[in-house]
Amino acid sequence: MAVAELAIEGALLIGSDIRRGTAGEIRATEARTGTKLSPGFGGATAADLEQACALAEAAFDTFRNAPLETRARFLETVAEEILAIGDILVERAMAETGLPRGRIEGERGRTVGQLRLFAGVVRDGGFLDVRIDPALPDRKPLPRPDLRLINQPLGPVAVFGASNFPLAFSVAGGDTASAFAAGCPVIVKAHSAHPGTSELVGRAVQRAVAACGLPEGTFSLLFDSSRTIGQALVADHRIKAVGFTGSRGGGTSLMAISAARAEPIPVYAEMSSINPVVLLPSALASRGAAIGKAFVGSLTLGAGQFCTNPGLVLAIDGPGLDSFIAAASEALAACEAQTMLTPGILSAYCAGVEALAGHAAVKTVGKGKAGEALTGGAQLFETTAEAFLADHALQAEVFGAASLVVRCPDEAALHAVLAALEGQLTGAIHLDDADTEIAARLMPLMERKVGRVLMNGFGTGVEVCHAMVHGGPFPSTADGRSTSVGSLAIARFLRPVSYQDVPQKLLPEALRDGNPLRLPRRIDGRLTLPEA
Amino acid sequence: MAVAELAIEGALLIGSDIRRGTAGEIRATEARTGTKLSPGFGGATAADLEQACALAEAAFDTFRNAPLETRARFLETVAEEILAIGDILVERAMAETGLPRGRIEGERGRTVGQLRLFAGVVRDGGFLDVRIDPALPDRKPLPRPDLRLINQPLGPVAVFGASNFPLAFSVAGGDTASAFAAGCPVIVKAHSAHPGTSELVGRAVQRAVAACGLPEGTFSLLFDSSRTIGQALVADHRIKAVGFTGSRGGGTSLMAISAARAEPIPVYAEMSSINPVVLLPSALASRGAAIGKAFVGSLTLGAGQFCTNPGLVLAIDGPGLDSFIAAASEALAACEAQTMLTPGILSAYCAGVEALAGHAAVKTVGKGKAGEALTGGAQLFETTAEAFLADHALQAEVFGAASLVVRCPDEAALHAVLAALEGQLTGAIHLDDADTEIAARLMPLMERKVGRVLMNGFGTGVEVCHAMVHGGPFPSTADGRSTSVGSLAIARFLRPVSYQDVPQKLLPEALRDGNPLRLPRRIDGRLTLPEA
Structure with a gap:
């Protein structure tokens, strides 16, 4: 464990910065023994949160407009960086959660697989739902303008790590991977049950951001010694959606914070189910x-x-x-x-x-x-x-x-x-x-x-694939129109935007004539695939 | 106007029933003169609302499971029945709104066109987003089950008619058409600014329900002499989504009613924009x-x-x-x-x-x-x-x-x-x-x-097509992930459901082997079109 502890500083990751929070401290606990682990993790202050939000906001346009291939490579790089942490990550997660090695190793595989799945989703481009209704200048009584539609990302997303999936639904888990795939910067509020695991994975993401030449605000990781920072994160006007897995009380409190905002935002809280x-x-x-x-x-x-x-x-x-x-x-x-x-x-x-x-x-x-x-x-x-x-x-x-x-x-x-x-x-x-x-x-x-x-089966064992729905009517989730597992999870962080009579050079590349990105498109309502 | 007044009884349409409400009365006003028009419209009671909701709930499974072709024909039949009303409808709408004949006739064309557009969307079946990840029985360490996904309708939908589009965003307007297309029964709360127009169109929908052999609860139309019934409609546990076009105050009050429900539901309120x-x-x-x-x-x-x-x-x-x-x-x-x-x-x-x-x-x-x-x-x-x-x-x-x-x-x-x-x-x-x-x-x-x-244009003139977005971030709409105009409006009333290892005969037909409905499908993540 010496190496693991060396690699963990108890630090916040604010964009490219690594620094200790000063608002109190949280300590990791060895689940099997109750022993407190070192080091302590400094909690984020309001100023830390402000900076993370400002960086995410500043990163958004650059990140969302980077080529799809860059976004896909970023997801793959996060996966590679997580694997590169090696056994330190497995041991730390085992200590913090009490889960056995096989489970943690399997979960790491799932986490990496999820990131790669979303890289494929990004390259496929079907999630953009490109629609083009060409102009009909001679239509009577009125001509039809040129109309084109694409899904755009919502904006910076707040992700709350889940206690029960220290890798697959935490810092670089399904919520983060699908938000990145959609083109959204992410600010993670780490779960205090596995802060060391969180920091290790957070640093992997931070390295991937740098390696891919993306703006630093694409990702930040905050520890919260109270509930103040998590609540303020959801209330911040720059945050445009929330991913959460946890208790019904926790999820509904985030829903209430969103509803009270000047601009309410989607809250994807996966909460409570007896299956x-x-x-x-x-x-x-x-x-x-x-x-x-x-x-x-x-x-x-x-x-x-x-x-x-x-x-x-x-x-x-x-x-x-x-x-x-x-x-x-x-x-x-x-x-x-x-x-x-x-x-x-x-x-x-x-x-x-x-x-x-x-x-x-x-x-x-x-x-x-x-x-x-x-x-x-x-x-x-x-x-x-x-x-x-x-x-x-x-x-x-x-x-x-x-x-x-x-x-x-x-x-x-x-x-x-x-x-x-x-x-x-x-x-x-x-x-x-x-x-x-x-x-x-x-x-x-x-x-x-x-x-x-x-x-003739049981719901445990949630396959990460294209046809999975891990969602359901309230209160199993806050928004029953969504899934938090599988490739369709990307849809949570998108909204359609229409472009009318916009000149070619001002259009997103995905919408330009000649289909330069070779995307599936709906032309005049008819779905067409790019030639193989 | 004599014929028009003959055809309008001031009656509620509760499923197949036509009866006068007894909770107060609303009167139509001739917009140009302020003159009250006959007859008065009886307001719905709590018992009327209860019956409409119970009928909608009872109709839901039958309606959603009817063949797509039946659903498409129903939308077309509504369009035909509206046209069959003839000039009575145009004159009544002109009187109630003060809008000129050309505008009302154009809006009727748009309304009918919308219904037909959605018939095409239903036949196309792309809105179902069929996904199939076939079983991998030999996969190690664990086999993959057979997973299939389809979009299912949310359930009965409450639609609030808009004052400014007495046809295209009222009783059989865009919200109703897209909810029907998704497979949702609809209960309309008529706008009191054009009750006669509402009753005429409501009867056309009611006739189409009967003509297509659909369950009577597929559609009901309520008049509300206070705000009680509209609010109770949104609060009713059988209602699973709301479509509304109107003021910011009206829309946000419906959002608050939804948030206070035991099961919050999506509210699609199109509210306020200065463009x-x-x-x-x-x-x-x-x-x-x-x-x-x-x-x-x-x-x-x-x-x-x-x-x-x-x-x-x-x-x-x-x-x-x-x-x-x-x-x-x-x-x-x-x-x-x-x-x-x-x-x-x-x-x-x-x-x-x-x-x-x-x-x-x-x-x-x-x-x-x-x-x-x-x-x-x-x-x-x-x-x-x-x-x-x-x-x-x-x-x-x-x-x-x-x-x-x-x-x-x-x-x-x-x-x-x-x-x-x-x-x-x-x-x-x-x-x-x-x-x-x-x-x-x-x-x-x-x-x-x-x-x-x-x-180089202005936002007025909203084309009803596939690439249109008539939506936007709050407060222009309650839910910026959606559009209320165009074929994508159907997405508001759908949620994905996954089927794991479900035998062929228990699967929805759209998900069965051999693609009997000839739908576009995503197989193992790859989009495939049915052969032409």
């Missing part, structure tokens, strides 16, 4: 026990600290469901308690579990092994559809490896429970062929409640 | 007078009652600007005062004009002819960049034919004034070849402030 899993009768009858075992694998993955953790199981009562619960309970009993990301997350988890365990209509039906301090043991509960429908509190997310099975007397009750749910990131249906009709009746409800419908 | 027109030196020097004359044509069109009315002119001081003002003033002096849409709009216009005329730093430099009661005369004012920058109130929209010229001492002042503006729908630049460099320096600022940049 219903529906077990259909024939599947339960034929393989309830196998599903129960697989379910526990998903439930306990990463100590349950995933937004897509299966926190709710719905099924029609019967022996199939009994065998599911029995198998899940047996699998759970063998599960070791796992270190949780932070003491705060652990105590929230314990409070959630206690509330369920003490609820008059809820029965504890499975438990993982009890562990040492700072670990959370998995828990399985059950209740009835009637009780669930009677108490809205039963659908509150318990972040961690806890889940609630709702026994439904019949299909109508199952529909009623699903209909009573708030918006969700994912919804899973386990089915056999014989369940097709009941599944077909569930689909319309499922499609309206969630961002991703999946069959 | 800066920048006159560059060489263009002014060579043809300042001609631009001044053309400017007055745009300023006084439709009594200035357009969202894209040129309310602000920016130029560097000099003889070219003097000749612009002189020519504009001369052209204005010949302009007849025009009837305004409503007494409320007229009195707001008069108050805005009085505030400018009485402002210490503002000089009146041109006036149209004074007219009779209920008409508004055009007004041209000027001020200095310094005064404009010192008083934010000078950028408030005056809805009507009033405009303010800001004399800038130099290019830096012109930039400063533009930078100080709030978000706008349009920004125009008048330039000659010799102005190219100064225009190039203006473009980045313009692109960030507006939804549509146009050259």
